Amino acid sequence: MRGLLMMTVLAVLPLGSAAQSPATGATPELPEPQRGLLPEMVIPRPAQWGDDLPTVPDGFTVTAIATGLKIPRQTLVLPNGDILVAEGKGQGAPALRPKDVIAGFIKALGKSPVEGGNRLTLLRDADGDSTYETQGVFAEGLNSPYGLALIDGGLFVANQDAVVRFDYIDGQTQAEGPPVTLTKLPSVINHHWTKAMTASADGRFLYVGIGSNSNITERGMEAEEDRAMIWQIDARTGMHRPYATGLRNPTALTIQPDTGRLWAVVNERDEIGPNLVPDYLTEVQEGGFYGWPYSYWGQTVDPRAQLQDPEKVAQAIVPDYALGAHVAALGVAFSDPVMGAEFAEGVFVGMHGSWNRNPPVGYKVVFVPFRDGRPAGEPVDFMTGFLVDEDNTRGRPVGVTLDPRGALIVADDLSNTIWRIAPAR
Amino acid sequence: MASLSAPRSSVAPPRPLHPLHAILLAFLFPLFLGTLASDLAYARTFQIQWANFAQWLNAGGLLLGGLALLWSLAGLIRHRGGDRRRLVHALLLLAAWGFGLVNALVHAKDAWAMMPEGLWLSAIAAVLALLASWTGYLGFREWA
Numbered sequence: 001m002r003g004l005l006m007m008t009v010l011a012v013l014p015l016g017s018a019a020q021s022p023a024t025g026a027t028p029e030l031p032e033p034q035r036g037l038l039p040e041m042v043i044p045r046p047a048q049w050g051d052d053l054p055t056v057p058d059g060f061t062v063t064a065i066a067t068g069l070k071i072p073r074q075t076l077v078l079p080n081g082d083i084l085v086a087e088g089k090g091q092g093a094p095a096l097r098p099k100d101v102i103a104g105f106i107k108a109l110g111k112s113p114v115e116g117g118n119r120l121t122l123l124r125d126a127d128g129d130s131t132y133e134t135q136g137v138f139a140e141g142l143n144s145p146y147g148l149a150l151i152d153g154g155l156f157v158a159n160q161d162a163v164v165r166f167d168y169i170d171g172q173t174q175a176e177g178p179p180v181t182l183t184k185l186p187s188v189i190n191h192h193w194t195k196a197m198t199a200s201a202d203g204r205f206l207y208v209g210i211g212s213n214s215n216i217t218e219r220g221m222e223a224e225e226d227r228a229m230i231w232q233i234d235a236r237t238g239m240h241r242p243y244a245t246g247l248r249n250p251t252a253l254t255i256q257p258d259t260g261r262l263w264a265v266v267n268e269r270d271e272i273g274p275n276l277v278p279d280y281l282t283e284v285q286e287g288g289f290y291g292w293p294y295s296y297w298g299q300t301v302d303p304r305a306q307l308q309d310p311e312k313v314a315q316a317i318v319p320d321y322a323l324g325a326h327v328a329a330l331g332v333a334f335s336d337p338v339m340g341a342e343f344a345e346g347v348f349v350g351m352h353g354s355w356n357r358n359p360p361v362g363y364k365v366v367f368v369p370f371r372d373g374r375p376a377g378e379p380v381d382f383m384t385g386f387l388v389d390e391d392n393t394r395g396r397p398v399g400v401t402l403d404p405r406g407a408l409i410v411a412d413d414l415s416n417t418i419w420r421i422a423p424a425r
Numbered sequence: 426m427a428s429l430s431a432p433r434s435s436v437a438p439p440r441p442l443h444p445l446h447a448i449l450l451a452f453l454f455p456l457f458l459g460t461l462a463s464d465l466a467y468a469r470t471f472q473i474q475w476a477n478f479a480q481w482l483n484a485g486g487l488l489l490g491g492l493a494l495l496w497s498l499a500g501l502i503r504h505r506g507g508d509r510r511r512l513v514h515a516l517l518l519l520a521a522w523g524f525g526l527v528n529a530l531v532h533a534k535d536a537w538a539m540m541p542e543g544l545w546l547s548a549i550a551a552v553l554a555l556l557a558s559w560t561g562y563l564g565f566r567e568w569a
Contacts, residue, residue: 035538037530096477098484099533218535220473271535306471306537 023278024379028322030297033272040274041103042358043110046414047392054395055385056421059340062383065125065132065409066418070117072411073194074252074331074399075418076148080170083123083132083401083409085418088144089116090160090193096219107355110393112414118142120157122173123418130407130422139166139175147197147253149206151235158195158208161187163233182206183238186226189213192267194330198253199235201260206233207243207284209250209264216269216304217293228292230264230284246290246316252332252399254347256283259373265329265349266319268296272304274357278322279329281349281368281375291316321375326354327362331400331410335367338406340423346370348382348408350397363387365397365410365421383410383421439508439564446500449493450561453518454554456486457525461547468544473536479547480532487525490554494518497561507567514560521553 023029056062066072069087076084095101119140123132139157147158155168157179164179185195185208192211199206212228213219230250232243249267256263262284268277269292277296289312291298293305298318301308323329331350335343346369351362365383368375386395395412403409407422442450459482467475497515504511528546532539 035534037527039533097480097533098529099480214535216535216538218473218476221471271538304534304536304538 023275024322024324026321026375028278028297028324029275030277030300031273031275033276033302035271035273039103039271040356040358041106042360042391043106043355044353044360044363044387044391044393045109046112047388047394049394049415049417052385052394054383054419056383057342059424060421061424062419062421063130064417065130065420066121066123066135067416069121069416069418070114070119071112071413072121072398072416072418073146073413074148074196075401075409075411076150077401077403077409078150078168078170081125081128081403081405082171082173083403083418084138084148084155085121085123085411086142086145086148086157086399087117087119087121088142088146088160090144090190093189093191093193093213093219110355110396110414112416114416116144118144120145120148120175124173130420132418134173136173138173139179141178144193146194147208149197149199151199151203151206154235156182156197156199156206156235158185158197160190160193160195161185163195163197163206163208163238182235183233183240185231186210189219189223191219191223192227192249194249194251196251196253196264198255198262200262201255204235206235207231207253207262208233209247209253211249211251211267212292215271216302217306221307224293230262243286244284244288244290246288246292246294246312247284248292250284251330252350253284254332254334256373257334257336263332263334263347265323265332266290267328267330268325269293269302270326270356272302273325275325278325279327280319281321281323281329281332281347282319285317288317289315290319297322321368323349323351323366323368323379324361326357328352328354329362330398331365333400333402333408336402336404338404338423339402339408343367343382346375348400348402349379350400350410352396352398352413353386353393360387360393363393363396365400365408382408383419386412437566439566441564442561443496446493446496447562449489449496450518450558453486453490453493453521454551454558456482456489457521457547457551457554460486460528461544461551464544464547468540471537476532476536476539479543480529483525483529483532483547483550486550486554487522487529490518490522490525493561494522500565504565504567508565510560510563511565514557514565517553517557517560521550521557524550524553
């Protein structure tokens, strides 16, 4: 019965950076897998910000530039400085097992009760004073939009079931009618529904992340057809091919400015311990296989996935940089010298935060410093203060986007806020 | 409450279970046996749907078997100091249900993680359910 009590939402230990990220970097510790009779579930409950603000480094200011949104996920900064916000909430895969019913109820405790907007909101700061005085709906009637990309004259939106395209002219505040479908995306069941997207530097291709249909094949191998991979899609024709596979849930994609290479943050599998398996940041190698479901962090076999495929395991690539297990990285953006010397080279990573680890981790935005185009050094906290005392959180960061004028834009899908962090001038 | 003339004798015929109690008890063994059969099918084929069937069959056994268990425990309290077979039955039923509960938690592990423990627990729970049903359907003598 003690086990049953653990199923209820547990109190959360005090905040302390020491408790965070026990395993980050290029060679994280991979402890032995472990799982008790009950999976650990620690769901910080929603709390209010009141007059408080998130904590940002000295020399930076943080402001809420939009509130009252409907589950903001990813943002896109348009050439004229306007910000587009994709708002939505997947439909939720059907509960197949008694466990799905129970776990679904518990996880919902840590989410916003607001309905997903299924729309794009446009924020405008016309006079450049960093106050986004205009907030309007750019397009609605979308299907859980997530990834956003702009390729001259075309605004691409990755719905949970298709990539669609709007015509876009600089300065436009509203779409001219419904979008055109570029290509359908795998969406049966849609356990991991978010479709991350970015455009190649030359604008020829879109890259779309398609998450797995399960934690570790518990919906069957057949359900994983065309899942856990990144597609490369021709932006004109919609023709597509798998660009890299075995990535359990590639939740955010971005192009490295100088090299034009594709990078991703990926959420790894659960239920084999509090420090397994690290979510990661990696440059995505064309044609690469990253292990899921057969193995993790390269070739560490996960016997929960049957039947195993030793040939695939032998090909599995080790990712570049561990972000820590269960942090739920959902946003990635390369920085720029406009963010100040300390944060000039590296990536920002938005961490939605854990639901199955005690104490909870994530619930912040970190900066991973780079040198010579590669990750170098420990992640640095960039935006914290979401988790409050015992077992409450005031927000959950999702997408992070660099505003080239000198700010980081962070979407928060719990407090339904868009945050702007900028060097104080 | 036995009639004054009835001797406290072991030859008194056992009374069958109350029909509703019997109906509730009737679910446990078939459902746990179904759990075991589904586990065997999953172990042989790796088809996840068998694991899903196993989990729901086991959950059904816990629900309906749980009601039968409550009835048996209530009977045990009501007829304290009575037929010892009532105690044997209740303990077997409690054991079957307890193994079923642990089995539910093991089966909740994703994909192949429930193997092989889940299969063994299903087998033990099914055997205990059979014994609990057998001892229950023999009926109990009322004396007190």
